[in-house]
Amino acid sequence: MQKPEVTIIIPNYRTVDLTKLCLRSLRRHTNLERVRVIVVDNDSQDASTEYLRSVEWIRLIERPPVPGETGPEMHARALDLALAEVDTPYFMVIHTDTIVINDLWLDFLINRIIASPKIAGIGSWKLELVSRWKRAGKAFETFFRRLFGRKSRKEVLYLRSHCAMYRTDLVREVGLGFFDGDTAGKSLHLALVKAGYDMRFIESPELMKFVRHLNHATMILNPSPNDRKTSKPAARQRIERELESLHCREILADDELDRIVP
Known part of the structure; x- marks a missing residue:
């Protein structure tokens, strides 16, 4: 058996069907001898926790809650808890709403990160396709800000944790x-x-040939009443359409993907 090349870290918080889809799609398109998968459950105390306990090919860490922590803090602490166990040359972080769709996904990412010893990480900023209208609206906003002497809002771009691979030693x-x-x-x-x-x-168009990110799916399927954006019916309908396009029913019906084949 070959030694794993990559440790894949996945924080989990509820949304059992999304967690199943994430892991089963990963299993369907990945040689498990090449990876080690660590899932950190953030005290979900629901069906997703029970499901994760049944998956034979993951390392499950059940993380106890920290009083008063926010969702982003919970997520980051879960990543660090798994990071402490990484012993492979590379590791990557993904969300439960990141879905693998291509058998060549791992080779694609590894070939990108080994292209130079100076590359410490690869991934995306926003893993989504932006419509022409949205791009045009952003351009108009920038134009009018400059026209009226206002500074454009400058974003600090960094690899987002929905899909990023790093060199462990660096x-x-x-x-x-x-x-x-x-x-x-x-x-x-x-x-x-x-x-x-x-x-x-x-x-995004290149990376999306290999993985898809169901933007905000974990929040939309497990909404906060105070979050107007993710609690709208239209948001749930968008996620449901995307899930349908990924043949989610077929994958969710395949319980064998949770087991280790002798």
């Missing part, structure tokens, strides 16, 4: 993880750049 070198009070991955990205390493972004 992350250990800078001595940072994902939890530091900022958005998970932002400070780590900036520290690796400051240390002289490259962080490479993959354009």
